[in-house]
Amino acid sequence: WMGDLNGNDCWNMFSGFGDQYAANWMAQNVYYDIQRSMRKVPVINTEDHIILDREQRLIPPQHTDFALWQGAIHGRGASMIWVWERTYDRTHDFEGSIMHRPENAIAVGKVALDLQRLAPEVVKLQRAHAPVAIIYSLTAQLWSDKAHGAMMTAYEALNACGVPVRFVSEQQAARGRLKSFRAVIAPSLTHAPDTLAAALTQYCEHGGRLWVVGEGSLCSRDEYNRPREVALPADAVKQFPAADAQELRDMFIREMQARGIGRPVTVADTHGKAPWAVEYRAVREPQGALASIVNLWGTPQTVRLSRDGAPVQIIHD
Numbered sequence: 001w002m003g004d005l006n007g008n009d010c011w012n013m014f015s016g017f018g019d020q021y022a023a024n025w026m027a028q029n030v031y032y033d034i035q036r037s038m039r040k041v042p043v044i045n046t047e048d049h050i051i052l053d054r055e056q057r058l059i060p061p062q063h064t065d066f067a068l069w070q071g072a073i074h075g076r077g078a079s080m081i082w083v084w085e086r087t088y089d090r091t092h093d094f095e096g097s098i099m100h101r102p103e104n105a106i107a108v109g110k111v112a113l114d115l116q117r118l119a120p121e122v123v124k125l126q127r128a129h130a131p132v133a134i135i136y137s138l139t140a141q142l143w144s145d146k147a148h149g150a151m152m153t154a155y156e157a158l159n160a161c162g163v164p165v166r167f168v169s170e171q172q173a174a175r176g177r178l179k180s181f182r183a184v185i186a187p188s189l190t191h192a193p194d195t196l197a198a199a200l201t202q203y204c205e206h207g208g209r210l211w212v213v214g215e216g217s218l219c220s221r222d223e224y225n226r227p228r229e230v231a232l233p234a235d236a237v238k239q240f241p242a243a244d245a246q247e248l249r250d251m252f253i254r255e256m257q258a259r260g261i262g263r264p265v266t267v268a269d270t271h272g273k274a275p276w277a278v279e280y281r282a283v284r285e286p287q288g289a290l291a292s293i294v295n296l297w298g299t300p301q302t303v304r305l306s307r308d309g310a311p312v313q314i315i316h317d
Contacts (some may be wrong), residue, residue: 133165
């Protein structure tokens with residue numbers, strides 16, 4: 001290995017309030033989760049973009065808090081915010097930076113102190129076991145322009161299910177990593193090396209569940225685009241129909257419930273249904289559960305928490 005840390009440059013910037021995601025949070029989540037899945041060491045973001053270059057709008061301090069807190073939940077260990085410089089040239093990349101924004105600078109200090117104070121709890125959430133993983137296949141993405149989009153849709157859906165999200169690379173699958181998960185998601189995995197096809201076959205033959213999303217026939221071609229026959233146990237493969245992320249999230253939750261894949265904490269809206277765009281993570285504790293919950297949507301949401309199917313009576317914030 002080149003070092004004991006994962007390096008990163010990514011972003012989580014404010015989009016706006018209203019009927020939409022309040023921030024473009026996906027890039028930060030995915031990049032951190034992929035890196036943590038490949039090697040379980042802290043991510044050091046040496047160019048953390050939480051405010052758009054030349055941004056002229058007021059950015060709510062809550063966004064600063066959100067971006068830094070969520071990055072830590074997904075495995076970031078340290079952050080160098082872009083950029084602690086000031087300029088009054090509106091064409092310069094530094095215009096609109098955090099040095100122009102006292103409220104946001106204060107928010108950085110507050111969340112940094114919170115993360116220091118709650119570091120043991122944050123580490124527990126970083127290390128929470130993921131029951132479901134997503135196959136990260138460069139082979140599939142090189143051969144198909146559908147594979148990356150299918151992977152991102154699967155991620156967006158699984159991220160809203162109340163479980164941590166982990167990825168498994170082709171090499172990790174070949175080394176037996178799949179057996180750590182109750183189910184594995186294959187996003188438009190039409191092309192795959194023989195080693196990955198063999199790993200998926202072995203996984204299914206030993207009781208693993210394979211959730212297929214996106215277009216194309218599973219592992220029907222190798223990395224050289226040559227046709228291949230793959231025979232998997234029919235009862236081990238669940239094919240999900242084409243759907244957007246919210247619909248796919250609902251299908252994932254139903255399948256998790258049918259297979260007994262439990263979650264320490266679940267969240268419901270005022271109608272008793274799983275709310276959309278609420279991300280939450282939880283781990284069991286001797287006297288209850290530890291949870292981190294965030295509303296990703298641009299309007300307020302009211303939710304109710306349950307632990308092991310029973311309404312939570314006492315919440316300590």
